[in-house]
Amino acid sequence: MDEQVLLQVEHVSKRFARSLKRALWYGVRDLAGELLAHNGRPAELRPSEFWAVDDVSFEVRRGECLGLIGPNGAGKSTLLKLLSGLIKPDRGRITVRGRVGALIELGAGFNPILTGRENIYVNAAIHGIRKREIDRKFDEIIDFAEIDDFVDTPVQSYSSGMKVRLGFAVATRMEPDVLLLDEVLAVGDVGFRSKCYNRVAEMATSSAVVFVSHAMQHVHRYAGQVFLLHHGASQFLGDTAEGIDRYYSLFDQTSCSTRVTKEGNELHALEFRDERDRPIVEAVHGQPLRIKVEATVDQRISRPVVQLAFLNREWQVAAICISEAGSIRNDDGHVCIAVDINPLMLTAGDYKLSLVVFDEAVHTNLIWHHAAWDLKVTGTPRYCGPAATYFDAAWTQTHRTAAA
Amino acid sequence: MCLATRVTPLLQVVQLRRPVGQVEIALSGKQQDAVYRLLRHPAPALSFIPLFPMSSNRLQTSQTTPSSRRHAPRPAAPVSSSLGQATAVGPGLLAEVVYTPDSSLRRPTALLTGMVRDLLASRELAWRLFVRDVQAMYRKSLLGYTWILLTPVVTTLFFVFLHSRKILNVGETSIPYPAYVLVGMLLWEAFAGSLCAPLGRIRGAASMLTKLRFPHEALILTSFYQVVFNLSIKMLLVAAVFVWFRIDVGVTLLLAPLAFLALIALGFTLGVILVPIGQLYQDVGKTLGMVTRVWFFATPVIYPPPAGWPARLLSQYNPVSPLLITARELLVGEPLTQWPAFLVVTAITLVLGLAGWVVFRVSMPHLIARMNA
Numbered sequence: 091m092d093e094q095v096l097l098q099v100e101h102v103s104k105r106f107a108r109s110l111k112r113a114l115w116y117g118v119r120d121l122a123g124e125l126l127a128h129n130g131r132p133a134e135l136r137p138s139e140f141w142a143v144d145d146v147s148f149e150v151r152r153g154e155c156l157g158l159i160g161p162n163g164a165g166k167s168t169l170l171k172l173l174s175g176l177i178k179p180d181r182g183r184i185t186v187r188g189r190v191g192a193l194i195e196l197g198a199g200f201n202p203i204l205t206g207r208e209n210i211y212v213n214a215a216i217h218g219i220r221k222r223e224i225d226r227k228f229d230e231i232i233d234f235a236e237i238d239d240f241v242d243t244p245v246q247s248y249s250s251g252m253k254v255r256l257g258f259a260v261a262t263r264m265e266p267d268v269l270l271l272d273e274v275l276a277v278g279d280v281g282f283r284s285k286c287y288n289r290v291a292e293m294a295t296s297s298a299v300v301f302v303s304h305a306m307q308h309v310h311r312y313a314g315q316v317f318l319l320h321h322g323a324s325q326f327l328g329d330t331a332e333g334i335d336r337y338y339s340l341f342d343q344t345s346c347s348t349r350v351t352k353e354g355n356e357l358h359a360l361e362f363r364d365e366r367d368r369p370i371v372e373a374v375h376g377q378p379l380r381i382k383v384e385a386t387v388d389q390r391i392s393r394p395v396v397q398l399a400f401l402n403r404e405w406q407v408a409a410i411c412i413s414e415a416g417s418i419r420n421d422d423g424h425v426c427i428a429v430d431i432n433p434l435m436l437t438a439g440d441y442k443l444s445l446v447v448f449d450e451a452v453h454t455n456l457i458w459h460h461a462a463w464d465l466k467v468t469g470t471p472r473y474c475g476p477a478a479t480y481f482d483a484a485w486t487q488t489h490r491t492a493a494a
Numbered sequence: 495m496c497l498a499t500r501v502t503p504l505l506q507v508v509q510l511r512r513p514v515g516q517v518e519i520a521l522s523g524k525q526q527d528a529v530y531r532l533l534r535h536p537a538p539a540l541s542f543i544p545l546f547p548m549s550s551n552r553l554q555t556s557q558t559t560p561s562s563r564r565h566a567p568r569p570a571a572p573v574s575s576s577l578g579q580a581t582a583v584g585p586g587l588l589a590e591v592v593y594t595p596d597s598s599l600r601r602p603t604a605l606l607t608g609m610v611r612d613l614l615a616s617r618e619l620a621w622r623l624f625v626r627d628v629q630a631m632y633r634k635s636l637l638g639y640t641w642i643l644l645t646p647v648v649t650t651l652f653f654v655f656l657h658s659r660k661i662l663n664v665g666e667t668s669i670p671y672p673a674y675v676l677v678g679m680l681l682w683e684a685f686a687g688s689l690c691a692p693l694g695r696i697r698g699a700a701s702m703l704t705k706l707r708f709p710h711e712a713l714i715l716t717s718f719y720q721v722v723f724n725l726s727i728k729m730l731l732v733a734a735v736f737v738w739f740r741i742d743v744g745v746t747l748l749l750a751p752l753a754f755l756a757l758i759a760l761g762f763t764l765g766v767i768l769v770p771i772g773q774l775y776q777d778v779g780k781t782l783g784m785v786t787r788v789w790f791f792a793t794p795v796i797y798p799p800p801a802g803w804p805a806r807l808l809s810q811y812n813p814v815s816p817l818l819i820t821a822r823e824l825l826v827g828e829p830l831t832q833w834p835a836f837l838v839v840t841a842i843t844l845v846l847g848l849a850g851w852v853v854f855r856v857s858m859p860h861l862i863a864r865m866n867a
Binding site: 094096104106113114117118120121123124125126127128129133171172174175176177178179180181182183184185186187188189190192194195198199201203204208209211212215216217218220221267 | 588589590591592593594595596597598599600615618619622623625626627629630633634701702703704705706707708770771774775853856857859860861862863864
């Protein structure tokens with residue numbers, strides 16, 4: 091940990107006003123204060139103001155990547171603006187060492203009438219890259235952006251993907267000490283995205299990176315630490331996996347499950363059990379999991395089908411199981427089943443369970459409880475990516491082959 | 495290989511003002527670049543090269559490898575910044591910028607060095623933006639650059655028509671009326687263009703300003719290039735008209751550009767001073783449009799300076815009048831009638847201009863915080 095601290099944020103706050111009229115008037119007052127050379131007394135909130143960033147502290151060293159996460163409106167972009175020096179903090183102190191590169195707005199200053207070639211130079215100048223540097227790297231930029239045939243075509247006839255690619259290709263020619271990234275990795279098609287990741291990872295090795303994203307798999311992959319912001323205030327700073335957990339738990343209170351039941355149908359119970367039929371709250375990866383369901387189903391439906399879906403924290407379906415047609419009996423309206431999943435292949439993490447009972451004949455949902463139960467799975471190394479299945483692989487040391 | 499150790503001896507040599515040729519051996523392109531940069535700085539500044547994250551910092555960032563940068567010791571000694579204070583660094587160290595809520599006016603030295611540094615740093619960007627605008631301006635038009643001339647020519651012809659029909663009754667002008675009006679129109683347009691440019695530029699660049707850090711001076715400089723470019727093209731027309739009317743110009747013609755610059759400087763000064771409030775409240779922009787229209791008629795553009803009272807006040811208490819009149823007199827080689835007023839206005843412009851620049855600079859972060867883009 092002897093790397094130099096390139097970015098140091100100490101108790102930084104920034105206030106914004108909710109009302110536009112007041113915001114402008116406060117703007118005038120702030121200007122007046124600035125011009126009267128005020129001494130920067132700790133700022134207090136004025137009527138209709140709130141802290142967009144509230145007493146935030148952290149530091150980033152060279153070679154480190156800090157994932158800045160939080161719900162919409164948490165203050166992430168405001169914080170990035172403070173870091174890049176676009177706006178002043180109202181409290182606290184930010185120290186930046188070295189050259190700052192911000193990948194926030196791609197293709198800034200592009201003029202649609204001008205050709206790709208002309209725009210490259212303008213865009214580069216805005217990012218503070220010298221013409222000489224661009225002359226040298228021109229072919230590299232064109233190659234990276236994959237716009238060979240369109241270099242001398244006006245940018246207005248580029249597809250939106252091409253514009254972004256060109257913007258990215260130019261902006262990443264910077265050699266910054268402090269790199270600020272704001273949701274720019276999710277641009278272009280799959281092929282270009284992978285190139286973006288590689289290029290940013292390359293830049294990140296020699297700089298201090300602050301990386302804003304809502305895509306937790308990216309945060310997990312790139313960030314060594316995360317900083318969780320909520321309503322402008324710091325919620326967590328530290329281990330990536332734990333930070334991501336906390337990020338998701340912010341939504342647990344707000345997101346609600348849906349329960350829809352057709353008349354004459356009712357779900358009585360759904361329980362998680364282990365292999366000895368004991369109720370459990372946590373399932374273990376690689377062990378059996380039994381789910382017991384009891385429900386009342388319309389007597390006229392003789393062959394109900396039950397579907398269970400496991401949702402990950404991004405609310406994507408991670409795994410499903412569906413009963414075979416005709417395997418479930420309707421005993422005068424009572425359906426009692428045990429679903430044995432053995433072994434449970436899910437990667438450790440938090441899941442939500444959805445249950446659907448439907449009539450196969452007419453494809454109507456009789457009972458639909460969406461994301462109604464929580465299931466925690468343990469037993470594999472901690473992982474935050476999108477993979478839902480964990481293979482219990484055998485890892486063996488082998489000998490070098492002759493060719494190698 | 496550690497580049498820093500190879501560059502440092504060069505720095506010492508340069509500081510001692512020895513010929514660089516002696517040590518300029520086996521340098522890579524980047525290193526040559528570094529030496530070139532150093533030579534462009536005056537020697538005393540070398541040990542305190544003010545570094546700005548996006549401008550002059552490249553000596554450290556791109557000329558050194560990550561391995562050599564890693565062990566750079568912490569810098570010290572405050573020098574400059576636009577928002578907070580920046581710390582000067584010696585060779586091989588990283589620039590340090592500190593952002594605090596304190597007013598930047600509390601560090602005047604830092605503020606001034608920052609201003610000079612950003613002005614220098616903004617030259618390339620300003621030039622790029624100017625080239626972009628010039629290239630793009632008339633690309634979607636059939637008449638192209640003719641448009642620069644078309645507006646003043648048409649307006650001039652209109653006034654000439656009014657004048658010839660005695661609808662517009664002005665006094666005797668020293669040169670033929672068409673030439674008189676044309677010169678006046680061009681000078682006025684240069685002033686009015688300068689006046690409105692800063693606010694318009696800042697408005698137009700809002701999306702850039704709220705997302706990227708670049709020397710904001712570049713926006714003003716671009717507009718300046720634009721105004722000078724337009725005026726230069728229009729001057730070709732003036733030359734043609736002077737030849738047509740066989741107007742003799744004197745040696746004073748050579749001084750005329752100075753008067754043009756004074757006129758443009760006055761426009762930019764007033765324009766820049768209006769930016770802080772004008773960016774927050776649209777009323778300023780609207781008022782500006784209205785005032786410019788009235789101001790045009792209050793300035794001896796289409797009529798000679800009135801001699802009688804109270805009409806005389808128009809040219810006496812209108813700061814544009816002495817500049818415009820002097821510029822026109824220098825151009826056609828007439829005796830200067832308003833040179834004391836010209837000097838006074840120019841001096842005030844310079845002082846106000848510097849003050850306006852400071853105000854502009856310290857207010858930008860506040861304006862950006864209130865911008866919607």
